[in-house]
Amino acid sequence: VSNQAAGSMARTRNRWGEGERLRTEILDAASRLLSELDDEDGLTIRGVARATGIAPASIYSHFADRAALLDGLLAHEIQRLRERIERAGDGDGADPVDRAREQLRAYCDFAATHPGHYRILFRRPSEAPPSAPSPVIEILSLFQRSLERAEAAGRRLRLPADRAAVVVFTAAHGRMALYQANPTERSANKLPQFIDELVALVLD
């Protein structure tokens, strides 16, 4: 049974004690919607309810309000991206620099193929105090750890690993933001070259 279809498709309600499953269904539907709209403005309570196949009021059993829904979606997407990057770094090739490069590729690939999901990652959660670190910092840490492993394996960096990670991560993000503002095929083709140059720049 598919829930992604519009109106006519009836949803079978969850069984007793399984009400929490709807939370995941809502997030999945919102995620699907985000990939079509590629813009969080279109992510409305009513729109998500339509995409999930439920009544708008049903959202409120699982999220306090629209802001909480977007926060939940952000956490959902951050986790998806983190898993992808970690998997990309698990390659059996022993060279830690190659693995860091693979992680960078996974990051850029996610941004290129899921622009809507990517954009939401940089939202500041609404409930969090201004002092709390943005969730994207988690992603930055992944790159930092990879560079530290490369250093531990004897590769020399031109900057301390934490600073090099900031350069690599911000350049990748900036590049993808630029690509999203101007997604030409020519630009997409140059992405691998960009990644290679970026890694080469921080290596000694």
Add this chain to the structure above:
Amino acid sequence: VSNQAAGSMARTRNRWGEGERLRTEILDAASRLLSELDDEDGLTIRGVARATGIAPASIYSHFADRAALLDGLLAHEIQRLRERIERAGDGDGADPVDRAREQLRAYCDFAATHPGHYRILFRRPSEAPPSAPSPVIEILSLFQRSLERAEAAGRRLRLPADRAAVVVFTAAHGRMALYQANPTERSANKLPQFIDELVALVLD
């Protein structure tokens, strides 16, 4: 006479033949609004009209619709930023690398102090065909020219100037986007260091 005040302040209408002046007033009011909201969602026809001190219908004499208004605002802000960067590069210090660094500083400073204006720069204009270059490319070109001047003055780069410009610009943009998602004082204090590292990375 100030137009920035709310309702009670009456606006004196422009004289015959000077109707075009309202266009600028609208863009200025929208720009002011953008710096308060730091979010383009809040930029509504009615909101801009309120900030300008005119009736919503009056916007339509100068902009076809809301999308055209946002396009006009984008062009307005791009020009402001370009002027700042060009002025920063006009320093009397002869060293072209110092001048490039100053331009980069001006760029980051604009992003840090005008987050709302900065964010709108990466909007894709609505009327433009998908093949048209995004207006931010203009800014990228400024950095490329600076690096080419440095090369012409005998400084060696680790990458061709056009590729180095992409790295420098995207890293700066990514860094500022990260800062906006997570604007801590600690992060702001490290900005000069980041800029220095970035310039050093592309130099041989």
Add this chain to the structure above:
DNA sequence: TGTACATCAGTGAACGCGCGTTCACTGATGTAC
């Protein structure tokens, strides 16, 4: 010089719409005795 008319800058009221949120509810499934 007067006067009829055109043009200009801008308005006020109304339209239909989709939104976030609330509230009393329904019907199925579990539990206590």
Add this chain to the structure above:
DNA sequence: TGTACATCAGTGAACGCGCGTTCACTGATGTAC
């Protein structure tokens, strides 16, 4: 085993709101004769 009741998952209708856009208009300033 039956039965009264509690709890669960989820609904339908309604609310008030601000939005983009349209339309016929107003009053001041210019121009033709």
